[in-house]
Amino acid sequence: MRAIGIVLAGGSSTHMRELSNKRAVAAMPIAGGYRAIDFVLSNMSNSQIQKVAVFTQYNSKSLNEHLNSSKWWDFGRKQGGLYVFSPTITADNRSWYRGTADAIAQNLDFLKSSHEPYVVIASGDCIYKMDYNDVLYYHIAKKADVTIVTKRLSSEQDATRFGVVNVNQDGRIVEFEEKPVVTDSNLISTGIYIVRRRQLIEMIEQANEEGRFDFVKDILIRYRNVKKIYSYEMDSYWSNIGTAESYYDTNMDFLDKKVREYFFKEYPDIYSKVIDLPPAKYNPGCKVKNSLIASGSIINGTVENSLLFKEVYVGNNCTIKNSVILNDVYIGDNCNIENCIIESKSTIAAGTEHIGKETTAIIVEKNARYVI
Amino acid sequence: MIRKEMIAMLLAGGQGSRLGVLTAEIAKPAVAFGGKYRIIDFALSNCINSGVDTVGVLTQYQPLRLNTHIGIGIPWDLDKNIGGVSVLPPYEKSNESEWYSGTANAIYQNLGYIEYYNPEYVLILGGDHIYKMDYEVMLKFHKANKADITIATIQVPMEEANRFGVVITDETKRITEFEEKPEKPRSNLASMGIYIFSWPVLREALIAMKDQKNCDFGKHIIPYCHNKEKRIFAYEYNGYWKDVGTLGSYWESNMELIDLIPEFNLYEEFWKIYTKTEYIPSQYIGSNAVVEKAIIGEASEIYGKVYNSVIGSGVTIGEGAVVRDSIIMNGTVIGERTVVNKSILAENVQIGNDCELGVGEDIPNKEKPNIYSFGLVTVGEYSKIPGGVKLGKNTVVSGETTPSDYVDGILKSGETINKAGERI
Numbered sequence: 001m002r003a004i005g006i007v008l009a010g011g012s013s014t015h016m017r018e019l020s021n022k023r024a025v026a027a028m029p030i031a032g033g034y035r036a037i038d039f040v041l042s043n044m045s046n047s048q049i050q051k052v053a054v055f056t057q058y059n060s061k062s063l064n065e066h067l068n069s070s071k072w073w074d075f076g077r078k079q080g081g082l083y084v085f086s087p088t089i090t091a092d093n094r095s096w097y098r099g100t101a102d103a104i105a106q107n108l109d110f111l112k113s114s115h116e117p118y119v120v121i122a123s124g125d126c127i128y129k130m131d132y133n134d135v136l137y138y139h140i141a142k143k144a145d146v147t148i149v150t151k152r153l154s155s156e157q158d159a160t161r162f163g164v165v166n167v168n169q170d171g172r173i174v175e176f177e178e179k180p181v182v183t184d185s186n187l188i189s190t191g192i193y194i195v196r197r198r199q200l201i202e203m204i205e206q207a208n209e210e211g212r213f214d215f216v217k218d219i220l221i222r223y224r225n226v227k228k229i230y231s232y233e234m235d236s237y238w239s240n241i242g243t244a245e246s247y248y249d250t251n252m253d254f255l256d257k258k259v260r261e262y263f264f265k266e267y268p269d270i271y272s273k274v275i276d277l278p279p280a281k282y283n284p285g286c287k288v289k290n291s292l293i294a295s296g297s298i299i300n301g302t303v304e305n306s307l308l309f310k311e312v313y314v315g316n317n318c319t320i321k322n323s324v325i326l327n328d329v330y331i332g333d334n335c336n337i338e339n340c341i342i343e344s345k346s347t348i349a350a351g352t353e354h355i356g357k358e359t360t361a362i363i364v365e366k367n368a369r370y371v372i
Numbered sequence: 373m374i375r376k377e378m379i380a381m382l383l384a385g386g387q388g389s390r391l392g393v394l395t396a397e398i399a400k401p402a403v404a405f406g407g408k409y410r411i412i413d414f415a416l417s418n419c420i421n422s423g424v425d426t427v428g429v430l431t432q433y434q435p436l437r438l439n440t441h442i443g444i445g446i447p448w449d450l451d452k453n454i455g456g457v458s459v460l461p462p463y464e465k466s467n468e469s470e471w472y473s474g475t476a477n478a479i480y481q482n483l484g485y486i487e488y489y490n491p492e493y494v495l496i497l498g499g500d501h502i503y504k505m506d507y508e509v510m511l512k513f514h515k516a517n518k519a520d521i522t523i524a525t526i527q528v529p530m531e532e533a534n535r536f537g538v539v540i541t542d543e544t545k546r547i548t549e550f551e552e553k554p555e556k557p558r559s560n561l562a563s564m565g566i567y568i569f570s571w572p573v574l575r576e577a578l579i580a581m582k583d584q585k586n587c588d589f590g591k592h593i594i595p596y597c598h599n600k601e602k603r604i605f606a607y608e609y610n611g612y613w614k615d616v617g618t619l620g621s622y623w624e625s626n627m628e629l630i631d632l633i634p635e636f637n638l639y640e641e642f643w644k645i646y647t648k649t650e651y652i653p654s655q656y657i658g659s660n661a662v663v664e665k666a667i668i669g670e671a672s673e674i675y676g677k678v679y680n681s682v683i684g685s686g687v688t689i690g691e692g693a694v695v696r697d698s699i700i701m702n703g704t705v706i707g708e709r710t711v712v713n714k715s716i717l718a719e720n721v722q723i724g725n726d727c728e729l730g731v732g733e734d735i736p737n738k739e740k741p742n743i744y745s746f747g748l749v750t751v752g753e754y755s756k757i758p759g760g761v762k763l764g765k766n767t768v769v770s771g772e773t774t775p776s777d778y779v780d781g782i783l784k785s786g787e788t789i790n791k792a793g794e795r796i
Binding site: 034071271278279285287 | 646
C-alpha cells in the first residue's frame with residue numbers, strides 16, 4: 001500500500017476510572033489474548049502498510065513493553081518498521097504533546113522523510129477489522145482532501161461521546177461537531193482518517209503556526225468548508241473502548257459466536273505479541289459455562305458468562321459471574337465475584353465477595369500472594 | 373572471530389516408527405505434545421534456558437513440519453546474528469552423496485558446521501524426550517572431572533534396566549563398563565542419549581570411525597573412545613524424563629499433565645518451555661459444556677463434554693459430544709453427539725456427527741499388534757471419519773474414509789483402514 005500509518009495512542013481517559021491508572025487506553029487487554037492496539041496495528045499490517053508510527057504520551061511505558069518488536073505484526077525491519085514516538089525535549093521544543101495535531105507537528109520529520117503519498121491516521125483504542133485500501137480507493141475516487149471513516153450507531157448507543165457528522169448526498173461532510181451535548185445524527189467519526197501526506201504536512205504546519213493543536217477541532221472542523229472532507233461509512237463491527245462500560249461490553253461481545261468467528265477465524269488474523277503460556281488447565285470440580293478462557297489459567301471453581309485473561313488462577317469453591325478478570329489475577333478459595341472488572345495482577349483474598357450492583361465494579365486488590 | 377564455548381547438535385532425523393500413523397508424515401520431534409507443544413520444544417527450550425545459543429538440528433525423515441515449526445528460531449530466541457538454530461539436512465557432495473546412516477554419521481557429515489563455530493565442547497541431544505534439564509550444570513560437571521566425554525544418565529527401576537543402555541561407574545562417577553540392553557543388568561543407571569564431548573575428542577573419533585557403517589554414538593563412538601581409555605563420566609540427572617517412544621507412553625505422559633499437581637509442571641515461571649504459537653485467541657467454553665480435568669489450547673471451541681483429556685489449539689468439540697481419556701491435537705473437529713473414548717486424534721482430523729470411538733472388546737490390532745495396543749483408537753492427521761460410524765478398540769484410521777469403508781457402520785476392534793495418500 002502506498003501509505004504510512006500513524007497510530008494515536010497517547011490518550012488517557014477518566015471514563016476508564018481506575019483502569020487507566022496504570023496504562024494507556026491503547027494498552028488495555030482485550031478478549032483474553034490481545035491488547036487494544038493490536039487491532040489497528042494488525043489492520044495496518046494486513047493492509048500492507050510497512051511503516052507505522054505510534055504516538056504515545058500518557059503512561060507510555062505500558063505500551064513500550066508491548067511494542068518492543070515490530071515482528072509480531074510483520075512490519076518491515078529494513079523496509080519500513082514500527083516507530084514509537086514519545087514526547088522528547090529538544091532544542092526548539094520544550095512541551096508535551098499539547099494535542100493530536102501537535103503530536104504530529106513535533107514529529108513532522110517522520111512525514112517529511114517518508115516517500116509514500118498517503119497517510120492513514122487511526123487511534124489505538126478501537127476494536128475492528130478493516131482493509132484501509134478500500135478507504136484509500138474511495139478517497140482517490142472522490143478526489144477528497146481528507147476521508148473520515150464513519151459508523152452509524154444504533155439507536156440505543158450514545159453518539160454524544162464521539163464526533164458527530166452530517167453528510168450530503170455525495171458523502172461529503174457538511175457538518176461536524178465534536179462531542180455535542182445533543183445531536184439528531186447518529187453518524188459518528190471513528191477516528192480513522194486518510195489524507196495525502198503533503199496535504200497533511202501543509203495543514204499541520206499551518207495549525208502549528210497559528211498555535212492550534214487539535215487535529216479534529218483545529219483542522220477537520222475548522223477547514224470542513226474549505227477542504228473536501230468525505231465520509232466513508234463502514235458497516236462491520238466497530239467498538240471504542242474509551243469508557244469502563246464500553247470496555248466491559250466490548251469484551252462481553254466476544255462471548256457471541258458471530259463476533260468470535262469474525263475476529264478469530266475469518267481472514268485476516270489479528271496479531272499480538274506472543275508470550276508462551278501453557279494450555280489452560282481445568283481441575284476436577286471446576287464448572288465453566290459460556291466463558292472465554294486465555295492460556296496459562298488454572299480453574300478450580302465455577303465460571304459463568306465471563307472472560308478470564310492470561311494466567312488467572314481461580315480457587316476452589318469460587319463463583320465468578322458476568323465478570324472480566326484481567327491478566328495474572330489470583331482468586332483465593334470461596335470467593336464470590338459478580339459484575340466486576342478485576343484489574344490485572346490483583347490478588348483476591350480467600351472468602352471475599354465483590355458484586356457490582358448498578359454499574360460494573362472495578363476491583364484493584366493487592367494482597368500478599370502465596371503461590372505453589 | 374567466532375568462538376562458542378558449547379554448541380548443541382540435535383538429532384531430529386528419526387521416524388519414531390512405534391508411534392504408528394502419528395509419524396506417517398511428520399518426524400517424531402514434530403509430533404504435538406501437551407496441548408500446544410511439539411516434542412522438540414523441550415530440547416530447544418532447554419538449550420536456550422541453559423545458555424546454549426547455537427543449535428544444529430539434523431533432519432532427514434519427513435522434515436516439512438519440523439522446518440516450518442523451527443523457522444529461523446524466533447520462538448526460542450534462537451534467531452541470532454552469530455549462531456542460533458540451523459536446520460541441517462543431508463546434502464549432495466562432489467564425490468559421493470549419502471543419507472545420514474546413523475547418529476554419529478549425521479554429525480560426521482556436518483563437521484564443517486561445528487568447525488565454523490570453533491567450540492570447546494559439543495552437546496549431542498535427541499529430539500524426542502520430555503524433560504527440563506540445565507545443560508550448563510552438566511558442563512560444569514564435565515569440566516570439574518576434566519572429562520573427555522560426559523554421558524547424562526538417569527536411575528531407572530532395576531526390572532526395566534534391560535530396555536536401556538546401562539553404565540557401570542567407579543566411586544568417582546567415571547564409567548568403567550557399558551552394557552547395551554543387558555539381560556541381567558548390573559546397574560540401573562541408564563544412558564539418556566545426551567552427551568557432552570570435548571570437541572577434539574569427538575572430532576578425532578568421528579574421523580577415525582568415518583568408514584564404519586551406520587556409525588552410531590552408543591554402538592561405535594563411545595566404545596571406540598572407551599577402548600582408547602578416554603575419561604568418560606556419568607552425570608546423574610534426577611528430574612522428570614520421559615521417553616515418548618510408544619503410543620502407550622505417549623498417551624500416559626500426556627495424561628500426567630492433567631494431574632492436580634503434575635510431576636512435570638508447565639506452569640512454573642522458571643524454565644519456561646517455548647513453542648511456535650500458531651493461535652492467539654482465547655478458548656471458548658459453551659453454555660452446555662462440561663470440562664473437568666483437562667488442559668485445552670488456544671482458540672478451541674468446546675460445546676460438548678470433556679473429561680480427563682488433553683486438547684490442543686483450534687479444536688472444535690460439537691454440542692452434545694463427549695470426549696474421555698483422549699488426546700486431541702490442533703485443528704481437529706469433532707461432530708455433534710459424537711463419543712470419543714481413549715483415543716489419539718492427530719492434527720486436523722474431522723469426525724462427523726453421532727460417531728462412537730473406542731467401543732467394544734479389547735482385541736489387539738491385527739496388522740501391527742506391537743504398535744497399536746493399550747486399547748487406544750489412533751487416527752492419523754487430515755483423516756476424515758463420516759458421521760454415524762462406530763470404531764472399536766486398537767483400531768487405526770488414516771486418510772479420508774467414507775461410509776463404505778465401514779462394514780455395517782462399524783470398524784471392529786483391532787481393524788485398520790489406511791487410505792492415506794489420497795489426500796494429495
